[in-house]
Amino acid sequence: MWGKFGSVEAAKQVFEKISEQDHIGWTVMINSYGLNGMGDEAVKIFHQMPKESIDHLTYICVLNACSHSGLVDVARSIFNDIQTKTEIIYTTMIDCLSRAAAFEEAQKLIEQFERDHAPAVSIYTALLSGARNQKNSKLLQEVVDRMQKLFPNMKDSLLAASILLANVYASSDDIGKATDIKIELHKSGGKKQIGVTVTDIDGKLWKFRAHDRSHAESAEIHEQVDRMSKRIIEHGHKIIEHGHKYDASWIVRPIEPDETIETLLCGHSERLAMAAHFIHNRKPKRIQMTMNLRICGDCHEVTKLVALIYQCDIVVRDANHIHHFRLNGQCSCQDYF
Ligand SMILES: [Zn+2]
Ligand SMILES: [Zn+2]
Incomplete structure (x- = not known):
């Protein structure tokens, strides 16, 4: 609980007092460090954890911690060691690669995932956010086009993707393309949540x-x-x-x-x-x-x-x-x- 409110010190003290550090305790601590941008600490805890306590949730938390601290190499080596890689584990790894602008590797990983899974919208959304951060309008356009083909009924995800694309075009001085997308959005009645x-x-x-x-x-x-x-x-x-x-x-x-x-x-x-x-x-x-x-x-x-x-x-x-x-x-x- 404390970890979520930003008091990582308090979380650490509670953690150290738990005599039998069960796997939930370890994972909560990894997540708490991750949320607070302390990726190195999260990874340290992960490596101290007894192997038998590591589960699916632990992997997600540690990869997420790496993702938010830019620890791409560490994430890659943890990811490669995971035996059963689920959709959410792939999503977290692709998020990590995209944040670090390693788009080619991210796309290869998507191909690998799709060899034995149905395409997942969460994975494409992770790639989109990374491309938005890098203002990579070419990649964004490709991803949005692909999403429209793969997920024609996921209106909310497609709307969010189109808004991202329009905004990146606008900031790259491609006002024409940005306006086209915004007119389309207006016609389809797209509304986005207000902050x-x-x-x-x-x-x-x-x-x-x-x-x-x-x-x-x-x-x-x-x-x-x-x-x-x-x-x-x-x-x-x-x-x-x-x-x-x-x-x-x-x-x-x-x-x-x-x-x-x-x-x-x-x-x-x-x-x-x-x-x-x-x-x-x-x-x-x-x-x-x-x-x-x-x-x-x-x-x-x-x-x-x-x-x-x-x-x-x-x-x-x-x-x-x-x-x-x-x-x-x-x-x-x-x-x-
Ligand atoms: Zn910040
Ligand atoms: Zn703002």
Whole structure:
């Protein structure tokens, strides 16, 4: 439990007190290190574990830990030793390779998987995320085309894949292709989940949606976002990319007619939540937030700089990771997320 809330030290103490470290205890510890971006520690525990305690779940947790810490070689050697490789084990390994931009190897592994399994959408989604992170629009297009052939009825997965592709085209200045996809999405009525961040300020829970203006203090919160953006830019936050002011590949839903790339990104709910903390307490020492989606690349950079500039410890739990933004401006995930 503690591992999931970011207190890996507490988890470790509990673990060390369990006299008979059963396989659940070991696996929970590996998972806890993995979630907190401490892949080396997770691997260490894995190698200390008695062989007979290692099961399917252990493999998934240790591969996932490697994936989030960029330990590709370690993951590869663990993967090769696994006797029974399930779909989820393949998915985790392909996620690891894709995050490290080892796309050729990832695709070979998919071929290997499909020799004796039916194609799995989760595997293609893992490959897509990696291609998105690398802004590899050629590979993305190939994967999306293949997904459309293989999984014609999986509307949600196809929609998410098309949005990713459109956004990568938009950030590579291929606005024509991006617009074509977005028009198609609009026609098919595709709607994507909107980002929500929840945080506790002085004992009260606050909920922020992207572009939220529903709070009594919304005007003040948006002013604070602007002030923080200025300070961050002074500290050299990279804002010119591909001729756009922001990195557009991270937008996770189609752009509405009255929105620009810039307003979409600045409306991110986690920044509103951070700004609200700074309004209520001018010098917060620690901020904790929970998001329903994966943190976007731009917000991840911004949050690192907020932690550094304002000397505030920030913990963000997003849809698949816990990020500890530390006072030195680094995140525990080491930018693998
Ligand atoms: Zn964001
Ligand atoms: Zn992070």
